[in-house]
Amino acid sequence: MLVLILLSADVGGFFKNPDTELLTRWYQAGAYQPFFRAHAHLDTKRREPWLYPEENTAVIRTAIRNRYALLPYWYTLFYQASQTGVPPMSVSIHNLKRDDVYLNLIISYFESYFPSSNTDLCGWNFQKTLKTFAMEDQYMIGSSLLVRPITDAGATSVSVYLPGQNTTSMVRHTVVKEETRWYRMDTFDKMTGPTQVSLSVSLTTVPVFQRGGSILPTKERVRRCSSLGAGDPYTLKIALDAQGSAVGQLYTDDGHTYNFQKGQYIYRQFEFKDNKLISKNLAPVSEYNSKSWLERVVIIGLSESPNHVSLISQGGNTQSLEFGYSAQRVLSIRKPAINIAEDFEISLT
Structure with a gap:
């Protein structure tokens, strides 16, 4: 059995000349795959994005x-793949029935060769079904993002299956609703899986959903290349689950040497629970001085606005933070301005 970590489809392909819509959609799909590059051939027409109509150039941008x-x-997912063998991009193979021969084969492989990996593969459980295994038009990036590229010409709608569970259980003699929430990345609309939804789409639309219960580390500043953004600040995008919780990780190093083998890297976990965001070090033996700091925290699915947001830094200092709350139930916390490598706590009251 083979696990492919770094794969994708070259944007534009090799031969012939994709039409303008196809090339645009190709960029939209390729941007959400492990490696992302444009391609051409000596015998094809030039394909630089700026050679196309402005509408398409803007979408590609x-x-x-x-x-x-x-x-x-992505960098965090590749680090985790190097440690566990779990691919950054996958179908939801963990949705298979436990007694299915294919599932047992997959789990046996991971348990034998990657004993440290989570045999749920992506670290989360959905309703056990073969439904997602047969799907070829949508996929997961890690355990946090579900992507449904648009692959039909002139599409005005698309069907997306959001996996999950929607049940109730007893926790400490209390009935608790367990549901898998999904939030659209572009509108913050909340949906609950398992469900099949039909979405209206246009040329600018790529259905991408963040799973409730996950935290995404991002960098939002526009740069000409990734190396110029090495010291840029981070934004944490927190999508809450039904219990108001979420968790995610961040790995980073200098990006161009092997000094990570000497412990020069950062590997942190962020957990939001009981209205507190806590950052902790997952690699105590590592040491890396990063210039990057936390610029913004976005919490999606928060039921109501807090009255106060405070930051407790590693030295125990406490300070109030500015924040805003939108009609979409999204809380934006501005400039905690703490180094990303430090322990900290952000509290909502």
Whole structure:
């Protein structure tokens, strides 16, 4: 059995000449795959984005910017893949029935060769079904993002399956609703899985959902290349689950040497629970001086606005933070301005 970590489809392909819509959609899909590059051939027409109509150039520019913003998440996924063998991009193979022969084969492989990996593969459980295994038009990036590229010409609508569970259980003699929430990345609309939804789409639309219960590390500043953004600040995008909780990780190093083998890297976990965001070090033996700081925290799915937001830094100092709350139930916390490598706590009261 083979696990492919770094794969994708070259944007534009090799031969012939994709039409303008196809090339635009290709960029939108490629931006959400492990490696992302444009391609051409000596016998094809020039394919630089700026050679196309402005409408298409703008859409391609947005796709590229979205890719750059998610580079911290991709880098973290590749680090985790190097440690566990779990691929950054996958179908939801963990949705298979436990007694299915294919599932047992997959789990046996991971348990034998990657004993440290989570045999749920992406670290979260959905309703056990074969439904997602047969799907070829949508996929997961890590455990946090679900992507449904548009692959039909002239599409005005698309069907997306949001996996999950929607049940109730007893926790400490209390009935608790367990549901898998999904939030659209572009509108913050909340949906609950498992469900099949039909979405209206246009040329600018790429259905991407963030799973409730996840935290995405991103960098939002626009740069000409990733190396120029090495010291840029981070934004944490927190999508809450039904219990108001979320968790995510961030890995980073200098990006161009092997000094990470000497412990020069950062690997942190962010957890939001009981209205507190806590950052802790997952690699105590590591040491890396990063210039990057936390610029913004975005919490999606918060039921009401807090009265006060405060930051407790590693030294125990407490300070109030500015914030805003929108009609979409999104809380934006501005400039905690703490180094990303430090322990901290942000509290909502």
